[in-house]
Amino acid sequence: MMDVRFEGMKDKLKNVKKVIVVCSSKGGVGKSTLSYIISCILSEDMVVGVCDFDFTGPSLHILFRTDMSFTESDGINPPEIYKNLFFLSVTFFSKDKPLAIRGSSISDVILELLAITNWDGVETIVIDTPPTITDTILEILKYFHDAEFFVVSSNSILSYSTVLKFISIIVERTGRLPILVMNDISGVGFGNKSNSTFYQELLNYSKRTIFFPYLNNIEEYYGKIEDIRKIESVRKFKRELNFYEKI
Amino acid sequence: MHEFSLARATKDTIVNKYNGLHKFIIYIGQIQQIDIELFKEALFEEIRELNIDVVFEEIPAKMKCNVCQYVFIYDKNSLNSEEQEDIHFLPETIYIYLRCPNCKSNDFTIVEGRGIFVKPL
Numbered sequence: 175m176m177d178v179r180f181e182g183m184k185d186k187l188k189n190v191k192k193v194i195v196v197c198s199s200k201g202g203v204g205k206s207t208l209s210y211i212i213s214c215i216l217s218e219d220m221v222v223g224v225c226d227f228d229f230t231g232p233s234l235h236i237l238f239r240t241d242m243s244f245t246e247s248d249g250i251n252p253p254e255i256y257k258n259l260f261f262l263s264v265t266f267f268s269k270d271k272p273l274a275i276r277g278s279s280i281s282d283v284i285l286e287l288l289a290i291t292n293w294d295g296v297e298t299i300v301i302d303t304p305p306t307i308t309d310t311i312l313e314i315l316k317y318f319h320d321a322e323f324f325v326v327s328s329n330s331i332l333s334y335s336t337v338l339k340f341i342s343i344i345v346e347r348t349g350r351l352p353i354l355v356m357n358d359i360s361g362v363g364f365g366n367k368s369n370s371t372f373y374q375e376l377l378n379y380s381k382r383t384i385f386f387p388y389l390n391n392i393e394e395y396y397g398k399i400e401d402i403r404k405i406e407s408v409r410k411f412k413r414e415l416n417f418y419e420k421i
Numbered sequence: 422m423h424e425f426s427l428a429r430a431t432k433d434t435i436v437n438k439y440n441g442l443h444k445f446i447i448y449i450g451q452i453q454q455i456d457i458e459l460f461k462e463a464l465f466e467e468i469r470e471l472n473i474d475v476v477f478e479e480i481p482a483k484m485k486c487n488v489c490q491y492v493f494i495y496d497k498n499s500l501n502s503e504e505q506e507d508i509h510f511l512p513e514t515i516y517i518y519l520r521c522p523n524c525k526s527n528d529f530t531i532v533e534g535r536g537i538f539v540k541p542l
Contacts, residue, residue, distance in 0.1 A: 176438050176538060177536050177538055178431045178433075178536075178538065179536065181430045181437060181438070182427065182433070185429065185430065229513075246423065248425040266510075267507050267514050268517060272517070273514065273517055274527060279516070279530075279531070282512070282535060286511060286512065289426070289427075292426075
């Protein structure tokens with residue numbers, strides 16, 4: 175007996191060239207903000223679909239400041255919330271009410287959304303995920319083992335001391351190292367980490383590390399896609415992505 | 422009309438996974454809450470030239486509460502049309518609206534009646 179959604183998912187994703195997964199070993203490291211920034215800068219040059227797969231705590235609709243929802247024709251059509259930028263969120267269906275799901279229900283949500291969502295013309299999908307190795311990450315690893323994983327860490331020892339284990343799971347499942355984004359969410363930088371064994375071990379292991387500097391007043395840039403693209407540190411981040419990924 | 426997408430996915434499953442077989446039963450979970458007549462029509466159109474026979478069986482939804490272990494049946498008439506519409510698009514929104522009749526928890530497992538499955542006969 176075969177679930178038809180597996181074939182449905184293959185059909186809906188057949189023209190998508192690249193999947194980027196933004197994930198982390200701890201919460202509060204700026205993962206959704208980076209998903210927002212990555213989507214904004216990539217959609218300057220290509221058609222991007224961005225998915226909020228944090229089903230219990232979705233927030234990308236707040237970052238994009240959008241209340242647009244899907245239309246329906248032979249599946250779900252994600253709204254184009256900005257030029258070349260399409261958006262999918264569980265909030266379309268949950269109406270932003272609390273949704274408490276676990277285990278196989280998380281697998282079902284992911285499979286359902288991937289099987290009914292039309293990504294016609296979309297070249298790259300960016301997926302924002304909940305923190306830690308959850309069912310969501312394990313499902314994504316199952317379906318997208320050739321995706322580019324961006325693992326985000328803050329400059330807190332609680333984050334970078336756990337991220338190596340997280341990366342090792344991704345390496346085991348995908349066969350390659352993710353891009354590590356060291357995100358200065360507190361504005362103190364990474365200069366005082368040089369004596370940390372965890373930190374040095376992490377940098378030695380990760381061959382593709384990007385340092386993202388502190389962004390002052392980031393909330394002022396929510397929904398201002400053109401403005402965020404102009405920030406110098408965001409431009410620099412894009413150049414580094416191009417260097418590592420040839421995006 | 423994501424019934425059309427599901428119909429195409431059903432045809433693709435038949436063609437790609439059960440190549441050479443001709444008779445199938447299609448199980449449709451109640452929680453999928455699709456328009457079954459529309460789905461059938463769309464599927465018949467998809468397989469029109471493929472020499473394939475299909476029969477359909479709707480599987481009633483059965484839940485088991487993870488808190489009190491009570492087993493209960495989903496009665497869609499207990500929800501309003503807007504709630505049913507949300508479940509139509511994403512069945513897991515049922516966790517927003519439905520509660521265990523015994524202990525009122527929304528921590529339950531869908532035991533049966535989720536998804537669409539193809540089985541050769």
